Amino acid sequence: MPASQKxxxxxxxxxxxxxxxxxxxxxxCVIFGFDENxxxxxxxxxxxxxxxxxxxxxxxxVHENEELDAAADRVLLERTGMTNVYLKQVQAFSRVDRxxxxxxxxxxxxxxxxxxxxxxxxxxxxxxxxxxKTLKEMAFDHKEILDACYSWLQKRIQEHPLGFxxxxxxxxxxxxxxxxxxxxxxxxxxxxxxKKFFSMDFLVDTxxxxxxxxxxPGKLYQFNFDKYEKSKRKWIGIDF
Amino acid sequence: MPASQKxxxxxxxxxxxxxxxxxxxxxxCVIFGFDENxxxxxxxxxxxxxxxxxxxxxxxxVHENEELDAAADRVLLERTGMTNVYLKQVQAFSRVDRxxxxxxxxxxxxxxxxxxxxxxxxxxxxxxxxxxKTLKEMAFDHKEILDACYSWLQKRIQEHPLGFxxxxxxxxxxxxxxxxxxxxxxxxxxxxxxKKFFSMDFLVDTxxxxxxxxxxPGKLYQFNFDKYEKSKRKWIGIDF
DNA sequence: GCAAAAGTGTTGTCCTTACACCCATGC
DNA sequence: GCATGGGTGTAAGGACAACACTTTTGC
Numbered sequence: 007m008p009a010s011q012k013x014x015x016x017x018x019x020x021x022x023x024x025x026x027x028x029x030x031x032x033x034x035c036v037i038f039g040f041d042e043n044x045x046x047x048x049x050x051x052x053x054x055x056x057x058x059x060x061x062x063x064x065x066x067x068v069h070e071n072e073e074l075d076a077a078a079d080r081v082l083l084e085r086t087g088m089t090n091v092y093l094k095q096v097q098a099f100s101r102v103d104r105x106x107x108x109x110x111x112x113x114x115x116x117x118x119x120x121x122x123x124x125x126x127x128x129x130x131x132x133x134x135x136x137x138x139k140t141l142k143e144m145a146f147d148h149k150e151i152l153d154a155c156y157s158w159l160q161k162r163i164q165e166h167p168l169g170f171x172x173x174x175x176x177x178x179x180x181x182x183x184x185x186x187x188x189x190x191x192x193x194x195x196x197x198x199x200x201k202k203f204f205s206m207d208f209l210v211d212t213x214x215x216x217x218x219x220x221x222x223p224g225k226l227y228q229f230n231f232d233k234y235e236k237s238k239r240k241w242i243g244i245d246f
Numbered sequence: 247m248p249a250s251q252k253x254x255x256x257x258x259x260x261x262x263x264x265x266x267x268x269x270x271x272x273x274x275c276v277i278f279g280f281d282e283n284x285x286x287x288x289x290x291x292x293x294x295x296x297x298x299x300x301x302x303x304x305x306x307x308v309h310e311n312e313e314l315d316a317a318a319d320r321v322l323l324e325r326t327g328m329t330n331v332y333l334k335q336v337q338a339f340s341r342v343d344r345x346x347x348x349x350x351x352x353x354x355x356x357x358x359x360x361x362x363x364x365x366x367x368x369x370x371x372x373x374x375x376x377x378x379k380t381l382k383e384m385a386f387d388h389k390e391i392l393d394a395c396y397s398w399l400q401k402r403i404q405e406h407p408l409g410f411x412x413x414x415x416x417x418x419x420x421x422x423x424x425x426x427x428x429x430x431x432x433x434x435x436x437x438x439x440x441k442k443f444f445s446m447d448f449l450v451d452t453x454x455x456x457x458x459x460x461x462x463p464g465k466l467y468q469f470n471f472d473k474y475e476k477s478k479r480k481w482i483g484i485d486f
Numbered sequence: 487g488c489a490a491a492a493g494t495g496t497t498g499t500c501c502t503t504a505c506a507c508c509c510a511t512g513c
Numbered sequence: 514g515c516a517t518g519g520g521t522g523t524a525a526g527g528a529c530a531a532c533a534c535t536t537t538t539g540c
């Protein structure tokens with residue numbers, strides 16, 4: 007290394023960082039659920055007067071010594087009372103004017119949970135589940151964030167077994183198919199759908215049957231996450 | 247809406263945001279290139295004494311009224327002199343101790359460019375191209391960021407025509423195949439590879455041939471981005 | 487017994503894979 | 514003329530798409 011390099015070495019990293027500009031940083035969670043054969047998202051009314059009546063994602067500031075994932079976990083825990091929820095970072099949004107109160111950068115998270123597993127505890131600000139399809143305007147850039155997370159979900163659900171997070175532990179194949187059809191917004195052939203999932207061999211027949219249905223009850227299955235993890239294939243293909 | 251809601255409405259958004267905690271925010275660019283049939287990444291020596299001798303990604307703070315994409319563009323322009331470079335946000339990294347100078351959140355970008363298109367202008371801090379495969383330790387959490395961007399690239403290149411950003415405008419099929427083999431770390435069958443790309447019908451025969459090769463020269467092709475954009479297919483399938 | 491959904495197989499088509507020989511050029 | 518990589522075709526196997534009838538249960 008040339009001597010000239012050493013001269014410019016920075017010894018005091020703390021001093022260096024102190025000179026950096028700072029921004030307000032938040033997380034916003036797009037929390038998806040599945041009910042009545044429709045994809046739902048958990049929203050509250052915005053508490054900003056500017057956005058009076060508009061719907062808003064669940065979010066919060068990132069605390070001083072908190073990682074982004076932890077902040078998103080915390081938002082989820084505070085709002086739904088649930089831990090160990092499927093939660094993935096999707097994208098940062100940084101439009102300078104995205105918040106009327108000033109410069110706020112936000113990191114969007116996509117979360118999937120089973121609506122039936124929990125009752126909403128705190129229903130401040132009309133917290134409740136909204137049908138994704140019929141959702142129009144939202145506060146801030148939250149519609150844009152929702153759209154990004156929805157696209158993300160549509161893509162991911164075709165490549166990874168995320169969908170099971172939206173269903174009860176035990177589910178019928180009809181429910182599973184309804185889930186895929188709702189999320190992907192397509193109709194699928196029932197026989198081919200079943201063949202596909204059976205051939206993947208990750209479904210476990212629980213031996214139980216649906217109850218409270220007005221017709222022939224379907225078998226209930228569980229997803230074998232362990233088996234899936236062990237057999238993840240490395241796919242090589244070119245397709246675009 | 248119940249009356250109780252109105253009471254809690256926030257009128258002064260600016261005041262609200264002023265109360266939010268702030269963090270230091272940076273962008274880091276993983277700039278990939280392709281040369282000598284190897285995937286390369288553009289790095290500098292860290293200028294922090296703590297990381298003396300270690301390699302570091304190209305990054306910078308995000309300015310006060312600057313979007314993340316713009317900050318990444320700026321880093322690229324400053325370091326390579328290039329604009330209109332392929333550049334996508336990949337992921338935010340927020341480990342509390344990831345920077346020795348204090349809490350710094352960074353957003354990673356993946357960038358693809360054609361090494362031949364530009365000579366490195368400023369070679370401060372030993373800026374230069376590194377073979378990805380042989381890269382071990384790096385400053386900060388930059389190895390982790392690089393790995394994340396590399397995985398992202400491996401996945402994306404199979405689904406979208408990104409690879410062409412790493413090649414000259416006109417390229418031979420051999421070069422294209424070498425690119426895929428290097429990035430995916432596999433060997434591909436030459437005949438099947440050619441068939442695949444020809445059947446997609448996005449390659450335009452320029453009528454030109456390779457020069458300066460010691461054997462029969464191959465045809466040079468261009469990628470037809472317009473045609474690709476127009477025929478993007480919506481793929482529905484379940485596969486995991 | 488009827489309504490409603492569960493459950494099941496086959497066939498044709500297409501895509502993927504594996505594989506070997508001749509061709510054009512530089513030296 | 515020989516070494517080097519360019520260029521091409523075919524056949525087999527596997528995945529996917531299309532399609533209809535019987536079975537079980539609730540009422």
